[in-house]
Amino acid sequence: MDVRAIDLCATTGGSRLHGASPVTKLVAFAFVLTAVVVQQNLFVVLACLLLLVALAVGSRLPARQVFGLAAYPAIFSLVFAFAAAPDAFTGAMFVVRAVAASLAAIVLLFVTPYPQLFAPLQRVLPEVVGDALLMTYRSLFLLAEKFEHLRVAIRLRSGLTHGHPVRAARATVGALGALVLYAFDLSQREYDVMRLRGYQGRLRVTLPPAASRSFDAALLASAAAVLLVAVGFRAAGATLTPWSWLLAAAAALALLATIAGRLVRT
C-alpha cells in the first residue's frame, strides 16, 4: 500500500465525490457498510459491490491501487469461507461481503484527505487518541520516506552481497532497527516543535464546506436507499428474495454505463 499515492489522489482528485463534505461521505459510508454487513442475500451484496465499483470508476480513482487493496481482504475471507462454508455460495458470500465492505472504506479513503476524515472522529475521541491519530498521519509519510531511502541503500548494498540472502536479511532488519531509533528521534523533534507552537492538547482541523449541496444530498439519499433496500431484503426475504438477481443485473448495467461514459469522455 502506497499511502502517499492515496493521499495524492484524495487531495488532488477533482471528481464530485472528492468535493463532497467529509461528514456526508462518512455518513454515506456508514449506511453502505451497514447495508453490506446486515445483508445475507448474495445478489444484493453483489449489487452493492458493483455500485461501489461504478462509483470508483466514475470518480476516476486509480484502478490498480483501489482494486488491489480491495482484493486483499478476499484472501483472508477465504480462510473464514473455508472454515464456515457448507457450500460454494456461502463461501462466495463471505468473500463478496468482505470485498464490498473494504471497497467502501477504500473509496472513502481515496476521495477524502486523512485529516478531514479523522477530524470528525477526533472530536468524539479522547484528546490523546484524536491528536495521536492526526500525528500518525504526519509521521507515516516521514517514516515511509525514510524507510524507502533505507531500502534503496540496502538494495545497493545487496548488489555487492548478491547470493547472500542471510546477509541481505540482516541489512534489512538493521534498517528496521535504525527506523525505530529514527522514529523516537522524530517524536522528540515533533514534541519540541509542538511546544514551540504553543500546543496545549488539542489539534484543530477545519472541515471544508461541500462543493455542491445538491450532490451531497443526492449522495446521502442514494446511500440511504441502498440501506433501505438491504434492510427490506433482510426483513422480507421470503417475498423479495426471488427478485434479488434483478438488483445485481441493474447494478451491472450501471457499471457498464459508467465505464462506457468514461470511455466516451476520454
Added chain:
Amino acid sequence: MSHIHIPDGVLPVWLVALGWVAALALVWCASSRARRTDVRRMVPLLGVVAALVLVAMSTEVVPIAYHVNLTVVAGVLLGPWLGAIAAFIVVIMLALLGHGGVTVIGLNTLMIAAEMAIGWGLFRLLARAFGRRHVGWAAAVATVVTLAITTTALVGLVALAGGGAATGRETGALDSRSLTFANPLSGGIVSVNTLRGEAAPVAPAAPLSVARFATVVYTLGPIGWVLEALVTAAVLSYVARVRPGLVFGEAVIEAERRPAGDEGTH
C-alpha cells in the same frame, strides 16, 4: 500474523458490539492514564510508533500475506497502556485500507493491544531471566509465545461466534444445486433457459467450523511467528545495543518527564 484480518460480516453483531464496547473502555482507561503524564509528549510518541507499525505492516516479507507487525517491539517501547492507544490507531488506519474490517475495529484493537501487552510482559520477564546479553533470545521467545497466544485467542473468538446470522445466507434466486435462477417473472414476461420459476431456497445458518479454521491458522501461522520472531529479535537486539534505555528502561507512561531512551537525542 493472522490476528487483524477478520473481515466485515463474518462475526455476529453481538460479538462485534461487545468488542467495540470493550475496546472503547480500554482506550478510555489508557488515555486517562496517559493524561497523568505530559500529554503533549505522548501525542507525537504515539503517532510515530503507530506509524512505525503501519510502515512495518505495509512491508511484505513474502508476497500477498506475510508481513512483519512489530507489535511486540511497539509493546516493549510503549508499555501496555500506551500500546492499547497505538493499537486502536493502527487498526483504524488499517481498516480504512481494507486490512481488517471496519465493524471489527473493536475486536482487532483488543487483539493487537493484547499482543503488545503480552509481548511487553513476557519480554521483560525473559530479558531478566536470560540477561541483557541475550536480548535476541528473550525477544524471539516472547514473540513466538505471544503470537501463539493471540492466534489461540482468535480461534477462541471464532468458537465464540459459533453459527448464527453472520454465517447464514440466501442464494437469492439462484438454486445452488441446479445452478438455475428462480425467475420472479415466470408468469410469462421472461422465459430464458436459466430462469425458472421456483421458490428461492433460504439456506440455514451454518456454524463456523472451529476445527477447520484452527487447522488453517495453526498451519499458516507458525511460519509467520518464526519470521516475526526473527525480525523482532534482531530489531530489539540492535536497539538494545545502540540505545539500551529504550528497551530496558521503564515503560514510557511511567516516566514523569522524559521517556527512557531520550538520552541520545540532545
